Amino acid sequence: MTENVLQISNLHKRYGRIRAVDGLSLDVRKGDVFGILGPNGSGKTTTLSIILDVVNADEGSFSWFGGTPSRHDRKRIGAILEQPAFYPYLSAFNNLQIIADIKEVDHGLIPEVLKTTGLYDRKNSAFRTYSLGMKQRLAIAGALLGRPEVLIFDEPTNGLDPKGIAEIRNLILELSKQGFTIILASHLLDEVQKTCTHVAVMNKGTKLFQGTVAEVLNKTNLLELAGNDMPGLTAICGQSGDVKTLRQEGSTLLVELNEGVAIETFHDYLINQKIILTHLFIRKNTLENTFLELLKNNP
Ligand SMILES: Nc1ncnc2c1ncn2[C@@H]1O[C@H](COP(=O)(O)OP(=O)(O)OP(=O)(O)O)[C@@H](O)[C@H]1O
Ligand SMILES: [Mg+2]
Known part of the structure; x- marks a missing residue:
């Protein structure tokens, strides 16, 4: 476990x-x-x-x-809740020495965290000359001191x-x-x-x-379907107990399967019903869809 x-x-x-x-x-x-x-x-x-x-x-x-x-x-635990206060005129290395002292950890760890965060080559540059991204990486380096x-x-x-x-x-x-x-x-x-x-x-x-x-990303239960006989396809899909929702979208039929229904199973059903598909596309779920759906249902 x-x-x-x-x-x-x-x-x-x-x-x-x-x-x-x-x-x-x-x-x-x-x-x-x-x-x-x-x-x-x-x-x-x-x-x-x-x-x-x-x-x-x-x-x-x-x-x-x-x-x-x-x-x-x-x-x-190493944490960055808000931008830590670094001394602008001190180098990255010196700033980390101060953090190491506060955390009571050995200065010997400093090169290691500088390397991990890709700042080793710039360790002697003053903090104020760092880009925002480098400042953030230095904050992470500080959080890594003490080997959390x-x-x-x-x-x-x-x-x-x-x-x-x-x-x-x-x-x-x-x-x-x-x-x-x-x-x-x-x-x-x-x-x-x-x-x-x-x-x-x-x-x-x-x-x-x-x-x-x-x-979340693999929850792909939304299919785009098309066939030569669209009314027939729509009717057959409508008769399936595996279909949750069904709607026409442009030239395709958008089919949402019930949770847990394998796409292969549904495809076999269509073949058994003598449906010939000219288009089958599995719409990839994104975290965005799920997120927006959740917020919509829980305003
Ligand atoms: N110290 C505080 N005094 C009064 N209200 C606060 C305080 N801290 C947070 N809040 C309120 O609590 C709620 C949650 O705030 P919080 O900062 O935890 O949200 P968040 O998810 O981190 O938001 P963001 O994405 O903007 O950082 C907000 O309505 C905020 O105004
Ligand atoms: Mg916040």
């Missing part, structure tokens, strides 16, 4: 009348790249602040590594240009390969789709969905 890294149970946090987090439960396991996805104001940062003991919850509980929070556990097992990132690519975004995403994928468990909050679907193995969709402090990203 995979190890539990974080368990959140029925967490609540109010700010006056605003329910920032409203009964949230989550499970993160070792090796997950866990995306908390939600629109602005859905409670992502508040959730991360609670699990990092920066903010106290009103109700509910969370536990790290299957136990009650302790000082030692905090050392197993879990990394927490809040909107890791905010404000970066496409190149900077790609660099951070590749770095996250690389860190995942190295075995880190990663929890990241993002309002960007694309980000979660590209970097995460698991996703929890949040809205207004509650969780609308939790599952694997692959599961």
Whole structure:
């Protein structure tokens, strides 16, 4: 069985009348790249602040590594909640020395984290001369000091240009390969789709969905069909108990299959009914479809 890294149970946090987090439960396991996805104001940062003991919850509980929070556990977690304050006139290396002292970790680890984040060649440049992307990578380098097992990132690519975004995403994928468990909050679907193995969709402090990203993307139960005999095709599809919805879209028939129905099974049914298809296309699901659908149904 995979190890539990974080368990959140029925967490609540109010700010006056605003329910920032409203009964949230989550499970993160070792090796997950866990995306908390939600629109602005859905409670992502508040959730991360609670699990990092920066903010106290009103109700509910969370536990790290299957136990009650302790000082030692905090050392197993590296986090970037907001842009850390670096000294602009000091070099990246000197800035990391200061962080290492605060964290009470050996300076010998600094070259390693600089290499991991691709900053080793620029280690002697002053922080103020760094690009935004490099600053973010330095923040990640700081989080890596102390060799944590879990990394927490809040909107890791905010404000970066496409190149900077790609660099951070590749770095996250690389860190995942190295075995880190990663929890990241993002309002960007694309980000979660590209970097995460698991996703929890949040809205207004509650969780609308939790599952694997692959599961969401492979939920392909929407088919485009066309044949020489469209009325016949429509009738046969309409008679199938496996079809959930059916509608004409342009020159094709859009068929949504019931959950769990294999496309092959439905295709066999059509062949048995002597239907000859001139077009069969499986519409790939995207996280975006699922996300928008969830938000539409839970305004
Ligand atoms: N310190 C605070 N005081 C009052 N309200 C707050 C505070 N922090 C958060 N909130 C409110 O709680 C709700 C959730 O905020 P939070 O920052 O957790 O959302 P988020 O999902 O991180 O949003 P974003 O994508 O914009 O970062 C919002 O309505 C926000 O205004
Ligand atoms: Mg936030």
